[in-house]
Amino acid sequence: MAQKAAKTLAASNTRRLNTTLYLTLAIHIFFWLLRALIFRPSFARKSLVLYLIFSAPQLFIQFQFERIARPTYGPDGQVRRSGDDLEAKGLTEYMWDVTYWTYGCIILVSVLGDWAWWWWAVIPAYSAWLLYTTFMGARQGYTDAADVPQPTSKRQAKMEKRGGQKVQYR
Template structure:
């Protein structure tokens, strides 16, 4: 059964990479032909905005392209190109770059400013992640006395703990198995 999942992943990765390369080729070729024959466009913004996307595409090719043995068996299926996290973010950058290039072809050079959304969104996502981690560790920092807990270093009780102490009983500890 494991070989079947490898074959499925390898086929899906190969289809995804082939489709990605064809779309990228069509978009960039359209831009270059439009720039050459119809409207003069600035080459520097194109280079600055397209090279990260082309680098991402190259990276996907390196990690995702399946390799086969001489007999046709899957030797390595490649990494999952539908993975969450960084891979998903890289796809977003690639799609956004394609959209900006198409807008530049249709509307003009001022659309290169649309690519500035990528670093702004990245900074926002990094801040949100940092804030979530910091918020999640708030209780740990307060318990150690280092994180600026309130009440002169005492731990703050939950409502349940306060009720149990008020009744005179100790709350039972949960056993983690």
């Protein structure tokens, strides 16, 4: 039972990374097959440049996930390093959003044409919205913290109602 959490995380990471790798390969091969077989006359240099520009972030994220989360095993089969958690909140979660959104955009571009790359613009807009809401939430939290009265217990409220705490001298 030694290192059960590390083994569980390693198995989870391996499963998720393999699924993501196969999905990435399938989607990119789908793009290239449709472009080569069906949309061949319209597959020009501009289309190739757009594909490289808009799929590069997803491919970079895929590489980063492989680098930081792929578990390593020792010669005896024991988990040497389980890798970072792919279910983590924050930046990892955002990287998954970019990956899945890019998958959708590549599929749309494969079927509908190059104009569908405009859907990829949602990612920077979403990032800007997250940044704005985070900044405004933090800013509001800093200004409202001093204005909000501290909650009092029922005992303290009763004592204040009677005139406050009285000190008796003997």
